[in-house]
Amino acid sequence: MKIKILCFSLAIFLLSCTGSPELHFRDVEEGKRILLGESIDLTIEGLPTNIDSIQYYIDNEIFNVKNGADGLVVNPDELKMGQHTTSALVFLNAGKRLRVFATFTIVPPPAKQFRYDVVNKFPHDSTAYTQGLQIEDGILYETTGIKGASTLRTVDLKSGKVTRSKKIGDSYFGEGMTFVGDSIYVLTYRENTCFVFDKHSFGLIKTFNYDQPREGWGLTYDGTKLIKTDGSNVLYFIDPKTFRVTHTIPVFDDKGPITQLNELEYINGKVYANIYQEDYIVVINPLNGVVESKINLIGIYDHKPENNELNGIAYNKQDSTLYVTGKMWPYLFEIKPQVL
Numbered sequence: 094m095k096i097k098i099l100c101f102s103l104a105i106f107l108l109s110c111t112g113s114p115e116l117h118f119r120d121v122e123e124g125k126r127i128l129l130g131e132s133i134d135l136t137i138e139g140l141p142t143n144i145d146s147i148q149y150y151i152d153n154e155i156f157n158v159k160n161g162a163d164g165l166v167v168n169p170d171e172l173k174m175g176q177h178t179t180s181a182l183v184f185l186n187a188g189k190r191l192r193v194f195a196t197f198t199i200v201p202p203p204a205k206q207f208r209y210d211v212v213n214k215f216p217h218d219s220t221a222y223t224q225g226l227q228i229e230d231g232i233l234y235e236t237t238g239i240k241g242a243s244t245l246r247t248v249d250l251k252s253g254k255v256t257r258s259k260k261i262g263d264s265y266f267g268e269g270m271t272f273v274g275d276s277i278y279v280l281t282y283r284e285n286t287c288f289v290f291d292k293h294s295f296g297l298i299k300t301f302n303y304d305q306p307r308e309g310w311g312l313t314y315d316g317t318k319l320i321k322t323d324g325s326n327v328l329y330f331i332d333p334k335t336f337r338v339t340h341t342i343p344v345f346d347d348k349g350p351i352t353q354l355n356e357l358e359y360i361n362g363k364v365y366a367n368i369y370q371e372d373y374i375v376v377i378n379p380l381n382g383v384v385e386s387k388i389n390l391i392g393i394y395d396h397k398p399e400n401n402e403l404n405g406i407a408y409n410k411q412d413s414t415l416y417v418t419g420k421m422w423p424y425l426f427e428i429k430p431q432v433l
Contacts, residue, residue, distance in 0.1 A: 115139050116183075116193050119164065135179070136164025137193055143186040150180045174199050174345040174382040203347045204375070205386040206433040209393065212414070213427040216253030221246075222420050225270035225279070225312065225356060226405035229292065233407065233416075233425075236261075236270040236279055243267030245279055245290060250416075253425065259295040261288065269312035269356055271319065273333045278319065280309030287336060301336035305329075311357035313364065315379065320357060320364060326350035328364065328379060344377055346384040351375060358406040360415075370402045374417070388430050394422055 120134035135149065144162045148155055151172070156179075157165050165181075176198045183191035225236035233248040243261040248254065261267045266282035276298060277290045287301040287309065303309075306323035313320050318339060319331040328342045344351045344366075353369035363385070364377040374388040390403060396419060405418040405425075418425045 116191065118193070118195065133167045133169060134164060135167055135181070137162075137181055137183065140183065140191075141185065145184040145186050147184070148182040150178075150182070152177050152179075169199055170381075172199055173343060174201070175343045175350065198349075200345045200347055200349060201383040201385075204384045207386055207388040207430040208433055209388060209390055209428045209430055211393065211426055212429050215251055215425045215427070217418050217422055217425040218248070218253060218255060219421050219423040223356075223405040223418055223422070224268045224420075226407040226416070226418065227271060227358070228407045228409045228416070229272050231409070231411060234270065234272075234277070234292075235405070236267045238267045238282065238420075240264065240266050243281075245270065245277065245295060250425070257295065259290070268309045269322075271312045271314045271357075271359075273314050273319070278312060278314075278333070280312050280321070282310075283308055285309075303336055305338055310369075311355050311366065313357035313359040315359050315364075320359065320379065322354040322357060322366070324353055324355070324369065326352045326354060328354070328377070328382065330379075342379060342382040344375075344382045344384060346375070346387075351384055356404050356406060358408055360408045365406050365408075367402075367404050367406060369404075370399065372403050374403075374406060388428075389433075390417065390428075393417070393426060393428075394419065394424060396422065 116137055116139045119136040119138050140162050147159045149157045149165050159165060176196065179195050181193045222238045223235060224238045227234050233250045235246050235248055237244045241263045243265055244258050245261060246258040247256045249256055261279065265284050268280040268282050270277055270279045275292050277292050279288045285302050285304065285307060287303065289298045290296065291298055306329055308323040310324050311322040319333050321329040321331055326344045328344060330339050332339055344354060355367040355369045358365045364379050366375050366377060368375060372391045375384045376386040378385055401420055403419045407416040414427055416425055416427050
């Protein structure tokens, strides 16, 4: 069971209740942190005796109805990470109503921390503004950005030599990419366009336009849905046939939302993500948005602080090896994460 923490910030007040005692939720106090597995008791204390029923709301929708003064125990595993509101509408036999409000944020516990060991270091094109990186059938594929220089290419892993390249278009800023069968999906930054190319010929198969989210950053595929980022803390799950968003998952660690999610790789049921302008990778549970671990890559390459950041994660399923690089880095690193 994954442990999550609830951070509650409460603002409680009454409606239509002159002279009533102060109401409060039994198990919730200002700033209290509650681990999942420790049930959250939203029973209201301080109620008068003439209770008819209580309606409980979460995010403005009825969550449960209890007769009399019966309480409510909530399992936060049913909710997404992030901020929520809850309220209780108390109906009295005399026709009066009391109301209790609260806001809370669901965040996970601290992520496991990993360092890295460099297993191998290979040459990499230092002019490549790397945006997407993936190994498919033993071949390294890469997309590069910057308008007028955006490409889809194959690269010889050991020599770093570009073996095939296709310009995406002078008016497009290339971003992340992924494979769906024999098709390569390539995002663009602010042009609201996703290109689909044949992986064998690099011929254009079709294009998709998208309005939500408007920006394209990272892209990966979980075997059923595309997973896309736009620089926020949200993972967008997309139907690869229609490019319509089916659902979203906000991403959080124990300190709050993890924004600037960038290049992605789907590895053994988890989403690995670069963070824009940061030298670490977060490993996300795509079912709930929890950052379960972080790989600290500070010091792997001494790069400029801006527009030269770590960006590019590739996983070779054939031998379970992990590769990383960055924008205009002269090296591609094979790494092995190690628990701190």
